[in-house]
Amino acid sequence: MPDTPTKPPLISPDVIRISALVLATALITLIFFGMIRGFLISLLMAAIVAEMSRPLYRRIQRMVGGRRNPAAAITLTLIIVLGIVPIFFIATVAAEQALGLPRTVVRVLDGLAERSATWEWPDWLPYEEDMDQIGPEVISKIGDLVSATARYMVGTMSAVTRGTALLFLDTFIFLYALFFFLKMETPVMKQILRFTGLAPETQHKLADRAVSVSRATIKGVLVIGVVQGVLGGLGFWAAGIDGATFWGVVMAIVSIIPGVGPSLVLAVGVLFLFAAGDTTAAIGLALWAGLVVTTIDNILRPILVGRDTQMHDILILVSTFGGLGMFGAVGLILGPVVAGVFVTIWATLAEAVMEQSEHPEEAPSDGPAAQSG
Template structure:
């Protein structure tokens, strides 16, 4: 047809192509959704280890396939396999705890009741106001439920056998995608920058901030969580408390929450120790939790994260909790990343409007 055909104006063609791209992109997202966690973690890990990939690539003479393979092997040996082994050990320890609850060796209600009775009056009033004063009774009912359901609960919730195929498939997808992201990451980022309907500087700033936030969240928050969880687990082991590996893992997860963090775990244990007459152990745990575990964040975060990438604590808290609620364990990265992109997008819009106002004046 003639280029100036009124039935195919340029604006209509552009809008049609745009809606086609949006529709196909949504369909593609729907197709890969079952493996979205594996794909996202491949992206996150590729961004974090991009400097390592650059060094390895320089050592092998610029051969991209060999460089990506060696980097992937290092990531597998140094990061992924240890995390898998620790996770398996934590799951086994959870099974031991459930077995103790079923056998009546661990009274959850009695433990919480002693903590509740030893709590300050103002704290008990708050718990009563929210209807949590009968929490020990609820936990006793939970213990009875665990004992009655017995093997079925232990098999369904704790056994990883039935999830082996899904886990292995997800791990394979993640490693497979990670290899190509390590090899072709720069090319893909350039294509994305060109495809984004923004000015070149704006697209580069957006992608740079995305990579910076991912590195800060994964490298900073995750490493700090592992350090705090390890220190907490060592403290529980030294004090002879049951399940140090399990509670270390719980403290690692809790440390992702700003302001309170690992204190959510060791704080109630301190109260229980005071109620049980273990004063020196309680004081030692307070000192370790405050002076060692608590200060890890203050020392390591500026080194690993950097001041330029830090968001307000309230925004980190809300985005982390919201991300965990929406996306599960992947949310502790996705939540802050989405929040950071929210700030970057509004900053870009503000800068563009200020520039336009300056030109108009």
């Protein structure tokens, strides 16, 4: 009796095994990221800081004879002493000043409102007869705006100054991961890209451009913002304005706004001094703002950013505020970095599509056939 031909299965065993592997991988990955999701921000910040600190680590490593552990320990100590401790101190002082700022602002604005009743407005001013009623209302709205800003800053910085066990745990995870990330010969980003299936040259190109954009963004936003905030806060302190540290933090944050930056806060300070009758301090603060604070950006940006890839000011603005709203205070760094990686990925994709359209006869370099050979 002749053998009856066997019907091939609808799904081959190889497809079943690969599908099961993909499903198991996805399931385990979801469980793993769900388990460590509370520490993802700390790990991501450690990877970013490690990449930013790598030149310093390399220099120290050469000084200690190429030993990685002592070099990483010294680099980590410098980061703690020069970076983390000052940030905690400034955040604590700024939060304390922000708590008392609304009372000071209300007291000063009440005095200005009383003075505004006796002010004589110039004849050429439009709607002169309405200014007597509008003036006190405008002053009251300014007080509400300043008070709301202070409350927002207190809420944002309270997580840094609260001293909870979670904060210390996040800090420990950050420092622990940073120590090991510094010692890695291959950056974390390049190690992750190895699992994407892209061609090696594409992986290196993507990682290098992402690091370049991130480095330029962090230098342009964070470092210049800190410098302008410190200079602006010193100006407020010298002029005798209360809450100089708090206003310095505010100026560091708003320095990301193109064309405005800390100038808006400094202008308010100058007007406040003029209204309070301190003309000498107002003129001094105006000169300090115009000659030093607002021009330091033009001096520092070419030096710090150099030839690194830069993002558009609008993208920096929305990514910084978006990161601040999503991640909290660390979003000032994470937001622009995520935007930098976003720009890099899409730019790399656009270049790959363009190269493929120009050479359609060539097989795609990132496909399975290219990698199997």
